[in-house]
Amino acid sequence: MSNLIKHCVRSWRHHFSLQIATVLVLSMVLIILSFVFSVRQNLNQLNSVWGDNLELTVYLKDKSSNDSLQNLVHDLRMNRQIADVNVVNKEDALKKFVSRMGSLAPDFIRSPEFDNPLPTSLEVKVKEQSEPKAKVALLKGLAEEVQKNKIVDDVSYGQGWIENWAGFLTSVQLLSAAAIALTIFLGLLVIGNSVRVSLSQRRDEIEIMELVGATSRWIRTPFIVEGAMLGLFASVLSCAIGSTLQTVAFDYLKSSLSFWSVLQELSPLSPTGWLLVTFIGMCFGAFGAYVCVRNLNNGWSAAERGQ
Numbered sequence: 001m002s003n004l005i006k007h008c009v010r011s012w013r014h015h016f017s018l019q020i021a022t023v024l025v026l027s028m029v030l031i032i033l034s035f036v037f038s039v040r041q042n043l044n045q046l047n048s049v050w051g052d053n054l055e056l057t058v059y060l061k062d063k064s065s066n067d068s069l070q071n072l073v074h075d076l077r078m079n080r081q082i083a084d085v086n087v088v089n090k091e092d093a094l095k096k097f098v099s100r101m102g103s104l105a106p107d108f109i110r111s112p113e114f115d116n117p118l119p120t121s122l123e124v125k126v127k128e129q130s131e132p133k134a135k136v137a138l139l140k141g142l143a144e145e146v147q148k149n150k151i152v153d154d155v156s157y158g159q160g161w162i163e164n165w166a167g168f169l170t171s172v173q174l175l176s177a178a179a180i181a182l183t184i185f186l187g188l189l190v191i192g193n194s195v196r197v198s199l200s201q202r203r204d205e206i207e208i209m210e211l212v213g214a215t216s217r218w219i220r221t222p223f224i225v226e227g228a229m230l231g232l233f234a235s236v237l238s239c240a241i242g243s244t245l246q247t248v249a250f251d252y253l254k255s256s257l258s259f260w261s262v263l264q265e266l267s268p269l270s271p272t273g274w275l276l277v278t279f280i281g282m283c284f285g286a287f288g289a290y291v292c293v294r295n296l297n298n299g300w301s302a303a304e305r306g307q
Contacts, residue, residue: 085125
């Protein structure tokens with residue numbers, strides 16, 4: 001343990017500027033990675049919220065008989081995949097419309113002589129599914145089945161925006177995967193450069209240890225620990241800066257776009273996500289250092305000197 005501590009202290013003493021630069025650059029890489037994780041987290045959260053609010057709206061033809069309506073409601077409620085069926089008559093539909101429009105609703109709508117054009121409809125809620133995609137598939141199947149009923153005029157469950165949302169999610173997942181791969185490459189490159197400088201400055205020391213028969217673990221471990229410590233320092237710094245930036249950014253979005261209620265569901269990266277960022281940062285350091293020192297204790301230092 002004392003050997004590891006002395007090694008790290010010596011590296012910081014002789015290469016302080018390089019170590020600081022490495023920590024800062026790697027922390028920026030990890031901040032970018034944390035934002036990618038945050039985007040994926042919030043998209044999954046929004047996907048879950050919207051999935052929970054999905055329901056099937058069945059619009060009925062005018063002058064449909066009450067018996068036909070009751071038979072359709074009974075058939076839907078007998079379906080084990082349906083949780084609830086609510087009948088919205090023309091009057092209730094108009095009240096909902098006026099309530100949602102608020103002050104924007106025209107005055108003539110509230111007039112007793114107004115001929116209500118809104119149809120009677122059914123609000124069908126399906127049972128919870130493990131994934132929103134499964135719920136969408138269920139709604140699509142129910143829509144096709146209900147559409148065959150003779151008193152049904154139209155069926156809606158947000159088909160258009162659901163398809164667009166699915167395409168958007170696919171694009172974001174591909175882009176985020178590319179961003180994660182790029183940040184991993186940059187992180188390894190930063191750590192590798194720092195460890196290589198440390199190796200070149202200690203060539204004499206490594207050669208002596210090789211000649212006296214030091215084990216691979218004894219030679220490599222200090223450099224790997226040094227890389228892991230650099231990764232840890234960068235991770236702590238990235239968590240402090242990244243969490244502050246995310247909190248400020250999401251608070252600004254919520255306040256400036258308060259009319260868009262879905263943005264209120266946004267949140268900074270979870271504590272589990274920050275732990276993952278910290279773990280990845282340490283892995284960057286340890287693995288990047290290992291790549292540089294994997295040839296030690298096989299005559300590497302002496303061979304390099306002879307070239």
